[in-house]
Amino acid sequence: MIGTTPDNIPDNLFRVLFEKSPGSLLMKANPPDFTIVAASDSYLRVNSLSRENVLGKGFFDVYKKDIDESDDLLARKIFNHIIRTGEKVDVPVYRFDIFEPGADVKTLHYWSFSNNPISSGNSREVSYILSTFTDITAEVKAKEAAQESEHRLLLAAEATGMAFWELTISDNAFSYSQQMAEIFGHPPGTAITLDHIRAQVHPDDMENIVIKAFQKALIEGSYFYEVRVYWPDESLHWIRTKGTVQYNKNKEPVRMLGTIVDITESKRDEIRKNDFIAMASHELKTPLTSLKAYLQLMETKLSGTTDPFVKTAVVKSGNQVNKMTALIHGFLDLSRIEPGKLKLIRTTFDICALIDEVLTESRVLSNTHSLRLESTGELTVNADRAKIGQVISNLVNNAIKYSPRGSYVILQCKANDGDVVVSVTDEGIGIKPKDQEKIFQRFYRAEEDEYRNISGFGIGLYLSSEIIQQHKGKIWVKSTEGEGSTFYFSLPVV
Ligand code: ADP
Numbered sequence: 001m002i003g004t005t006p007d008n009i010p011d012n013l014f015r016v017l018f019e020k021s022p023g024s025l026l027m028k029a030n031p032p033d034f035t036i037v038a039a040s041d042s043y044l045r046v047n048s049l050s051r052e053n054v055l056g057k058g059f060f061d062v063y064k065k066d067i068d069e070s071d072d073l074l075a076r077k078i079f080n081h082i083i084r085t086g087e088k089v090d091v092p093v094y095r096f097d098i099f100e101p102g103a104d105v106k107t108l109h110y111w112s113f114s115n116n117p118i119s120s121g122n123s124r125e126v127s128y129i130l131s132t133f134t135d136i137t138a139e140v141k142a143k144e145a146a147q148e149s150e151h152r153l154l155l156a157a158e159a160t161g162m163a164f165w166e167l168t169i170s171d172n173a174f175s176y177s178q179q180m181a182e183i184f185g186h187p188p189g190t191a192i193t194l195d196h197i198r199a200q201v202h203p204d205d206m207e208n209i210v211i212k213a214f215q216k217a218l219i220e221g222s223y224f225y226e227v228r229v230y231w232p233d234e235s236l237h238w239i240r241t242k243g244t245v246q247y248n249k250n251k252e253p254v255r256m257l258g259t260i261v262d263i264t265e266s267k268r269d270e271i272r273k274n275d276f277i278a279m280a281s282h283e284l285k286t287p288l289t290s291l292k293a294y295l296q297l298m299e300t301k302l303s304g305t306t307d308p309f310v311k312t313a314v315v316k317s318g319n320q321v322n323k324m325t326a327l328i329h330g331f332l333d334l335s336r337i338e339p340g341k342l343k344l345i346r347t348t349f350d351i352c353a354l355i356d357e358v359l360t361e362s363r364v365l366s367n368t369h370s371l372r373l374e375s376t377g378e379l380t381v382n383a384d385r386a387k388i389g390q391v392i393s394n395l396v397n398n399a400i401k402y403s404p405r406g407s408y409v410i411l412q413c414k415a416n417d418g419d420v421v422v423s424v425t426d427e428g429i430g431i432k433p434k435d436q437e438k439i440f441q442r443f444y445r446a447e448e449d450e451y452r453n454i455s456g457f458g459i460g461l462y463l464s465s466e467i468i469q470q471h472k473g474k475i476w477v478k479s480t481e482g483e484g485s486t487f488y489f490s491l492p493v494v
Contacts, residue, residue, distance in 0.1 A: 090115070112136045165241075
């Protein structure tokens with residue numbers, strides 16, 4: 001309880017102090033009147049009242065017209081409670097609209113009230129009630145705006161079928177927005193746990209993707225994966241989750257938050273597209289094979305001809321057929337690259353010998369460039385020989401495609417820190433830094449004018465990078481525009 005005026009402060013000074021204090025009103029504890037005995041200037045200003053109009057009047061007489069019945073009752077309850085118990089009562093948020101200076105209409109305002117009991121002398125009896133208030137309109141509005149924007153975000157998320165989730169790392173506490181249950185095939189509003197969700201993830205994806213992504217996220221700070229999940233009705237769906245990790249000041253991961261969406265439809269489209277590519281390429285292979293056989297026959301039959309046009313026409317047709325065959329094989333591989341479809345057949349072999357073979361083959365197909373293997377010796381790897389051969393061949397073909405006739409294409413293979421590193425260097429047009437990050441993506445091609453005449457679908461490097469990643473190796477490029485490029489890949493040595 002707050003005591004009364006200390007004897008050593010003159011009454012006058014005390015009155016002035018009170019009148020200058022922010023938002024204060026002093027009332028007698030004399031129900032039912034609650035006579036106002038002092039009011040601060042700011043209190044009067046906010047309420048558009050004059051001191052003469054309030055002093056000596058009952059609190060409820062002054063506010064009768066401004067507050068409605070329920071508030072009137074509430075205020076009486078509060079004041080009576082203070083008198084009865086001697087306890088202070090706070091009203092954290094109270095709406096009371098006021099006239100701003102010079103305005104004709106009231107504007108919305110929120111206040112926070114604190115009502116304190118005051119007793120005279122040593123008596124424990126409450127003689128006065130001191131009511132102080134603070135204008136909290138700005139805070140309330142800011143909070144409302146934040147709630148509103150959160151609400152809008154939730155609505156937008158709901159409309160796009162997105163769910164939010166949050167995971168506390170220390171105790172695995174998991175919270176999520178409403179949409180989550182539906183994404184995992186449960187009726188809306190079903191309570192689900194992290195264990196439920198984990199149990200629904202396809203076991204292969206759990207082991208190969210989720211666990212790894214989680215571990216990576218704790219270190220790198222971002223979380224991303226696409227996995228298959230089984231709904232309770234046993235149908236298979238796809239989800240994509242993206243998240244971010246929050247750390248404490250000791251850089252320890254504390255919380256993970258993110259979004260999750262059902263991507264089944266787009267995945268099914270992708271699978272359908274892949275199946276189509278696989279089918280079409282497969283169908284094209286047969287007529288191409290017989291076309292090639294006929295061309296080879298023709299070449300043999302025409303070996304004695306002296307007509308230069310016929311001779312070159314047959315050779316060029318053969319080259320074009322070879323190009324088409326390579327493209328079709330590329331498409332077939334593309335469709336096989338989907339999870340689980342690309343199977344590696346590993347053997348142990350010398351990679352330098354493989355490079356030699358690929359170069360011999362490339363020289364037969366095109367004699368426009370000088371192809372050279374600069375390293376000697378043997379380097380053994382345990383890998384899928386045909387697929388690694390395909391990677392080397394892709395890189396060599398690109399080096400030829402993107403560099404001028406007559407230039408060098410140099411290959412090297414070296415042992416480096418437990419890895420074998422193969423490099424293919426050309427003296428070609430090079431690659432802009434902005435494209436260097438993207439050329440390993442599916443269907444990506446640099447869109448410069450000089451590339452327009454060079455045919456391709458942007459799948460060679462994508463396939464190469466998928467093959468190398470399946471082998472747990474790395475693939476990368478260093479390039480200077482106008483000077484040339486070096487593509488590297490590394491494989492763990494046996
Ligand atoms: P494609 O050659 O069929 O377009 P790739 O996946 O093999 O597809 O290559 C993707 C892109 O990378 C190419 O379109 C080209 O822009 C660029 N690129 C690849 N190799 C080289 C190279 N040796 N020199 C310059 N650019 C290259």
